[in-house]
Amino acid sequence: MANQKYEAFLHIAETGSFKQAAHDLGYTQAGISYLISSMERELGIPLFVRDYGGAHLTSEGAELLPWIRNICNDERQLAGRIAELKHLESGMVRVAAFTSVSIQWFPGIAKTFLAKHPGIDLQLVCLDNEDDLEQAVWRGDVDCGFFVVPIKQPLEAFSLYHDPLMVLLPPNHALANAAHVPARTLAEEPYICLQSGTLSEMAAVFRNNGVDPHVRFTIDNDYAVMSMVSAGLGFSVLSSLLLDTTPFPLAVVPPQVETTREIAIAVRSMETASAATRAFIETTRTWVTNRYHQEASGDTQRMACVPLPSRNSSTTPEAKKGGQLAALSLATACALP
Numbered sequence: 001m002a003n004q005k006y007e008a009f010l011h012i013a014e015t016g017s018f019k020q021a022a023h024d025l026g027y028t029q030a031g032i033s034y035l036i037s038s039m040e041r042e043l044g045i046p047l048f049v050r051d052y053g054g055a056h057l058t059s060e061g062a063e064l065l066p067w068i069r070n071i072c073n074d075e076r077q078l079a080g081r082i083a084e085l086k087h088l089e090s091g092m093v094r095v096a097a098f099t100s101v102s103i104q105w106f107p108g109i110a111k112t113f114l115a116k117h118p119g120i121d122l123q124l125v126c127l128d129n130e131d132d133l134e135q136a137v138w139r140g141d142v143d144c145g146f147f148v149v150p151i152k153q154p155l156e157a158f159s160l161y162h163d164p165l166m167v168l169l170p171p172n173h174a175l176a177n178a179a180h181v182p183a184r185t186l187a188e189e190p191y192i193c194l195q196s197g198t199l200s201e202m203a204a205v206f207r208n209n210g211v212d213p214h215v216r217f218t219i220d221n222d223y224a225v226m227s228m229v230s231a232g233l234g235f236s237v238l239s240s241l242l243l244d245t246t247p248f249p250l251a252v253v254p255p256q257v258e259t260t261r262e263i264a265i266a267v268r269s270m271e272t273a274s275a276a277t278r279a280f281i282e283t284t285r286t287w288v289t290n291r292y293h294q295e296a297s298g299d300t301q302r303m304a305c306v307p308l309p310s311r312n313s314s315t316t317p318e319a320k321k322g323g324q325l326a327a328l329s330l331a332t333a334c335a336l337p
Contacts, residue, residue, distance in 0.1 A: 190216035
């Protein structure tokens with residue numbers, strides 16, 4: 001990375017010889033002379049006096065010597081720093097995710113990643129609005145993000161998991177131990193709707209089962225939804241990932257026509273992503289695969305880790321810089337899936 005002319009200048013100043021500098025740097029004597037002559041023309045001042053005793057700095061050259069030495073030292077330090085980053089000895093990865101991934105996946109992924117790369121810092125941005133999440137990755141506010149497919153922006157995405165959407169019932173409901181919830185129940189009983197960025201995902205359950213729900217309550221907090229269902233005020237639909245841990249007694253039953261949402265991790269471009277970001281994505285894919293391989297019985301969970309085509313959008317939503325940067329301590333008071 002160091003400037004060849006500056007390195008030649010330093011070697012000649014230190015050795016007092018064009019011949020010795022050429023030998024040390026691997027140039028011919030004519031080549032080293034050309035570098036210095038070119039540098040003198042660019043600067044418009046003479047740098048060396050050449051005589052039979054060797055090469056001596058002019059007054060102008062002596063004035064520039066400490067400056068050029070500092071430049072070369074800085075370039076060497078920069079080259080060393082870049083090498084460190086390439087070898088994942090330091091750096092940072094900024095990750096955006098919706099709440100269920102932030103709570104259920106991120107701690108485990110972060111623990112695995114930091115065990116391999118202890119010098120890399122992680123930052124988590126919790127965003128539940130799909131447009132805000134996509135814009136954060138597209139603008140470069142974060143390095144990568146977790147998404148529910150399809151993705152509108154032309155990001156490079158990798159499928160991680162097909163997350164089942166489940167029906168929540170009061171624990172004493174007649175269908176609490178049923179194999180599935182009939183479509184008729186989804187149409188007739190009061191529905192407690194979670195109003196969030198996942199509204200379209202939940203609507204897919206009713207669409208696939210050919211019914212329109214009878215919405216009794218609309219709530220913008222997932223735990224409030226669980227509380228209402230647990231109290232017997234109706235049923236709801238939430239993702240299985242969000243239901244890995246619940247603070248309320250609930251019956252969780254699949255709908256008659258089972259429906260999933262596809263979760264992916266995406267970057268603007270793997271080609272331009274940092275080495276640390278690429279390592280985080282690889283760790284994430286391996287971690288998710290291992291988790292569900294261990295938990296799955298038979299083929300109940302379908303996994304995939306292949307690149308996904310993105311669906312372009314003709315209009316780009318205005319960016320909203322929502323969410324808070326949270327350090328790895330995960331003091332992220334995120335709400336909703």
